[in-house]
Amino acid sequence: DIQMTQSPSVMSASVGDRVAITCRASQGISDYLAWYQQKPGKVPERLIYAATLQSGVPSRFSGSGSGTEFTLTISSLQPEDFATYYCLQYQSYPWTFGQGTRVEIK
Amino acid sequence: QVQLVQSGAEVKKPGASVKVSCKASGFPFTNYGFIWVRQAPGQGLEWMGWISAFNGRTNYAQKFQGRVTMTTDTSSTTAYMELRSLRSDETATYYCARGTWGVGIDYWGPGTLVTVSS
Numbered sequence: 001d002i003q004m005t006q007s008p009s010v011m012s013a014s015v016g017d018r019v020a021i022t023c024r025a026s027q028g029i030s031d032y033l034a035w036y037q038q039k040p041g042k043v044p045e046r047l048i049y050a051a052t053l054q055s056g057v058p059s060r061f062s063g064s065g066s067g068t069e070f071t072l073t074i075s076s077l078q079p080e081d082f083a084t085y086y087c088l089q090y091q092s093y094p095w096t097f098g099q100g101t102r103v104e105i106k
Numbered sequence: 107q108v109q110l111v112q113s114g115a116e117v118k119k120p121g122a123s124v125k126v127s128c129k130a131s132g133f134p135f136t137n138y139g140f141i142w143v144r145q146a147p148g149q150g151l152e153w154m155g156w157i158s159a160f161n162g163r164t165n166y167a168q169k170f171q172g173r174v175t176m177t178t179d180t181s182s183t184t185a186y187m188e189l190r191s192l193r194s195d196e197t198a199t200y201y202c203a204r205g206t207w208g209v210g211i212d213y214w215g216p217g218t219l220v221t222v223s224s
Contacts, residue, residue: 001168034210036151043201043214044151086151090210093156093165095141100150 002026002089006098012106019074021101023087028067032091035063035072039083047085048072077103108132110202110215117221118192125188126218128202135178136160140185141205142176144198145217152198156205157185192222 003026013019023033031051036044046054048063060075074081082105087098113127128140142154155166157176164176175188185202199217 032208032210036211038151043216045214046210046212049210049212088151088153088210090205090207094167095153095156095205095210097143097151097153 001094002029002092002096004087004089004096004098006087006101008101009099010102010104012104013077014106015077015079017077017106019077019081019103021072021085021087021103023065023070023072023098025068025070025089029089029091031066032089033063033065033070034088034090035061036086036088037081037083038086044086108204108213110204110213112200112202112215112218115219115221117223119224120192120194120222122192122222123188123190124192124220125186126200126202126220128185128187128215130183130185130204133204135183136180138204139206140176140178141203141211142174142187143201143203143211144196145201146195146198149198154187154200159185189220192220194222194224196220197222 005024034049035047038044047057051063062073064071084100084102086100109131111129136159139158144152157164159178173190177186201217202215203211204213205211
């Protein structure tokens, strides 16, 4: 199985900060990597897939990487961005999620 | 528009089984697969498995092999997930989601809370 190691697990940041979250795959997954945002009590929402911004997602979110190293960047953190973020590899079964990164208010 | 409507909350005793349904609409059912993901309270997302609505082919996570069965009913455009021999630490919200190889998960159902308690 492909292991996804996400870091950091918790991040404290302020509104306006540039934030980067990383996912490392235990083997190459090309660009079959998605990022999800989940707010408490809500369903996860896809932000990025294959480095492509999901329709309707603000442009301050971006995804980069290929192979084994991937990054989700939020260029200027907004109040509504405080949430937990997960990566998901869908290159091969079983698909696997990262452990999650909780972005907290500093 | 794409909709995934899941069955309601369940309370089960340890050792029992639960079957969660996921009614799909707004897209050609057999063109897609369905993923089941669970999330224990305060924990992360856990991929349980996938089923093709086209041919019923499945792929289950190793930890659920032998205890989970995923099925689809094309006549009612509904996907099902049955988990047997429930343990108390399997209290979680169980999500169905639309998922396809090469595309990933694009739509999620609202989740079904399954509480396992004696």
